[in-house]
Amino acid sequence: MNDMPPIPPVDPEKIARQRHFALGLFRLSGAFLVMFGFLAIMQRFSWVQGDKAKAFGLIMVVAGLFQFIIVPRLMLALFKRSRP
Numbered sequence: 225m226n227d228m229p230p231i232p233p234v235d236p237e238k239i240a241r242q243r244h245f246a247l248g249l250f251r252l253s254g255a256f257l258v259m260f261g262f263l264a265i266m267q268r269f270s271w272v273q274g275d276k277a278k279a280f281g282l283i284m285v286v287a288g289l290f291q292f293i294i295v296p297r298l299m300l301a302l303f304k305r306s307r308p
Contacts, residue, residue, distance in 0.1 A: 243299075243303050246299065250291060250292075250296055251291075261288055263281070265285070
C-alpha cells in the first residue's frame with residue numbers, strides 16, 4: 225500500500241554548507257548592487273544620466289545594503305528556527 229521510497233537521512237553538515245553558500249551569495253550580490261548603484265550615481269552609464277541616474281543609483285545602493293546586511297540576518301533567524 226505504501227509504495228513511496230523511504231526518506232533518505234539528512235546530513236546536517238551538507239545543509240550547513242548549503243546555508244553558508246546561500247548567505248555568501250546574498251552578501252556578494254548585495255555588494256554588487258551597491259557598486260552598481262555608485263556607478264550609476266557617478267553617471268558611468270549612457271542609458272541613465274542626470275537626476276534620474278542619481279535617483280536610480282540611490283535606489284540600487286539602498287537595495288544592495290538591505291540585501292547585504294538585513295537579508296542574511298533574516299535568513300539566519302529562519303535557519304535557527306528550523307533545524308535540519
